[in-house]
Amino acid sequence: MAGLEAFGEELKSLISGKVIVREPLERHTSYRVGGPADLYVVPSSRKSLKITLKWTVEKRLPVFIIGKGTNLLVSDAGFRGVVIDLRKCCRNWIRSGNRVTIGSGWILMKALEQLAEEGLSGFEALYGIPGTVGGALHINAGAFGTEISDHLVEAEVMDLTGDVHKIEADALDFGYRRGIKNPGWVILSGTFELEKGCTEEIRERMRQILDRRREKQPLSRASAGSVFKRPPGHYAGALIQGAGLKGFRHGNALVSRKHANFVINAGGAKAGEIKELIEIVRSGVFKKYGVALDLENELIGW
Ligand SMILES: Cc1cc2nc3c(=O)[nH]c(=O)nc-3n(C[C@H](O)[C@H](O)[C@H](O)COP(=O)(O)OP(=O)(O)OC[C@H]3O[C@@H](n4cnc5c(N)ncnc54)[C@H](O)[C@@H]3O)c2cc1C
Secondary structure (H helix, E strand, C coil): CCCHHHHHHHHHHHCCEEEEEEEEHHHHCCCCCCCEEEEEEEECCHHHHHHHHHHHHHCCCCEEEECCCCCEEECCCCEEEEEEECCCCCCCEEEECCEEEEECCCEHHHHHHHHHHCCEECCHHHCCCCCEHHHHHHHCCEECCEEHHHHEEEEEEEECCCCEEEEEHHHCCCECCECCCCCCEEEEEEEEECEECCHHHHHHHHHHHHHHHHHHCCCCCECCCECECCCCCCCHHHHHHHCCCCCCEECCEEECCCCCCEEEECCCCCHHHHHHHHHHHHHHHHHHHCCCCCECCEEECC
16 A cells, blocks of 8 residues: 555544554464554544545555454465454443344453353353454354354444444354355444343353363464364364374474364464465365365455
């Protein structure tokens, strides 16, 4: 982007919130890799989000909405365009009976803790998924038989002209890791219908889920969760292990010994090394089993 500083100053004068020039995305991804975004914007209100979106359309700049960066492999070159972070502008929480509207900027685990506090049950199995509510709706995050779409009543989205639309869940085509993926929509919130439950019992189920995750997943290491989707009739981790790739190291990127479908930044890895390792794994599994693994991680800036 030419004249980045000038672009940044112009946007800063139009909105309330942060506008950072050349922000390293490794600060915002769980792999801890990724080069700079030309502009990294944290609007502090919906109005500022709307102005930012309209401004990027007017300037013809590519836009990327970032959640907590826990499903992303951002290239070492970074992202040429504007990355928008909704953590400040989408923080609403409105409860009415068993229905709750949750802003997309909420960290999913914090939202689940709040649901437990309020005695609302249904999402315990998602405890431990480390992104935002918006990211979860985008990918239809799920675990242990529950998906975020299961209790969704409607989603609220903003289009790139800043208009807001409410869309009923039935009108959205959810599937396995297929969520609200319209590239022209910024997810503002989700409204969920849950069941009344006992706070202590909900918390206990969440604790058990977290224990199961800790047993199986390398949660203390830098990763982006499962690299590949579950291929029909198989488990990606079992295929990777069967292909002899569990623990395989490429530079500073490593196939986890604890869960072979996790790739780990073992310290100082480049995004390029992680991507190469992912390709090594994909071709190793294809050679051995003839199964073409499909990426669950999303590639940005390649
Ligand atoms: C240790 C670990 C365990 C994990 N376990 C699971 C699991 O059990 N199940 C599972 O499904 N996933 C899992 N994941 C992957 C990841 O946490 C989820 O996919 C999560 O939902 C991503 O949310 P995020 O906020 O980090 O999104 P990001 O990674 O920041 O973004 C992902 C995508 O969502 C889009 N997006 C984010 N917010 C919005 C918005 N408001 N509007 C429009 N688009 C948006 C982004 O543009 C991008 O395309 C795991 C990851 C880790 C690191």
